[in-house]
Amino acid sequence: MADRPLSAGQTAAAILVLALVVGLAGDACHVAAGTTRYEWDGVPAIWRSAVWFPVALAGSVLAAAWLSERAGTPAVRERTRADAVAGAAVVLALYAVTALLNDTPTTVSVVLVGAVAVAVWAWWDPSPGALAVATAAAVLGPLAEIVVVAAGASSYREGVDGLAGVAPWLPCLYFAAGAVAARLWAATRGA
Amino acid sequence: MADRPLSAGQTAAAILVLALVVGLAGDACHVAAGTTRYEWDGVPAIWRSAVWFPVALAGSVLAAAWLSERAGTPAVRERTRADAVAGAAVVLALYAVTALLNDTPTTVSVVLVGAVAVAVWAWWDPSPGALAVATAAAVLGPLAEIVVVAAGASSYREGVDGLAGVAPWLPCLYFAAGAVAARLWAATRGA
């Protein structure tokens, strides 16, 4: 499928919308299942999220997509706009699955989310560049959440907080999101 | 893979078999998990289903597949017979997953099944035609089940009946099935 190319502004807007949908729907799953909780009163909410969460998440996804594009590392697979929808949907499905794992032994939850994350990378774009972005996301995303939890703005449920206050499977979820973000700019813009 | 083409009758028969396998196995999951219950005594059963269910379902799938083929909307991806097996298997896996969600918050179950359904469409054939068939299935399928439940022939478990008596994730499951049905005729017949 040859997508008609978008301008840079349209591409950025489309990625923001995609990231907001995934971030808000995924976070709503975590809040509904009691996986996470927002601790500060009086912060405006969008759906189930404190307003700062979708802003930070969508900004990070856009930055990751744009910086990966600028870095120019070669892709193994060319991805279309439909693939971008599939990639975002798979990451959202994995996000929702993590909301089912509150009573699951850590070994099982980490292996499950980690295996799917590796499969997402190997399917979406098994390139060293995407691996680097995914790995960076797997480190930086949980680190940022650890700071947020330490600041008292949100918390993970007892038993799902074994990684310095955040979920042990969180790096795997960020890995999958980072792998898709790595080629999201080109896929969304169109050839 | 170039499949040897089937006749129209063979294609219809193959689609009926595929739909019966998916419908009966998926429905057996729902009955076994207590997601749904048949309420009328004395109706003959096939496996765990009242006899009218597989007949209605297989007829609907065949009608959707044949009408989509007749409508002639262009496909984005050509699908083979092996893809038809993969598509049917993925829909059946999603069907079985919904039987695991009886105690899951509605937000989580709807986001999970919805995200997988969108991914199925984007993978199988991300075309406007398949989107139209999937959307029609997502509306008409649950409407038909709402009528069946209102007539007292079957029921959804308490807590999984929030959409006028049927499950809130039911439109998402029908969406996935409709997306695959949209190109099932061509995929099953062979090039």
Added chain:
Amino acid sequence: MADRPLSAGQTAAAILVLALVVGLAGDACHVAAGTTRYEWDGVPAIWRSAVWFPVALAGSVLAAAWLSERAGTPAVRERTRADAVAGAAVVLALYAVTALLNDTPTTVSVVLVGAVAVAVWAWWDPSPGALAVATAAAVLGPLAEIVVVAAGASSYREGVDGLAGVAPWLPCLYFAAGAVAARLWAATRGA
């Protein structure tokens, strides 16, 4: 992607590493969830597995991959090294999912794991040759485990032991693993 070909020894070593990672991580899930238990004291353990398990499993995977390659049945899809990673990750994810099904009705667990297994075959290589290897694995793998359980070396949890002492979904899990193993040699070696 054109992979640089590996030698036979390198190919075998890479397959052993892949099988060990999947086998040890998957088995750790089963032990952590209480799906399986090792019954003999004093046997050295690797992670959560008695030492004989990963040895037997990795040896079987290597044998299946090598014998399938020697048999020379034609593949429908050529698979790359990245596909091998994806295939192994999908099998591991399915392995982890089975550790979530201890309280699931047998109908649901067998349909779910069976549907995913069929999808894996239809995606990875929908050829008669891969079907034969997958079917052989679905018979021989559970048979070997039935012997191990009968010998008292390990056991499946009550309620997940309905197939002569092993899990009813076990043939489906072996089917998926066998389907991937059937083309693992060529995929790992590279074109």
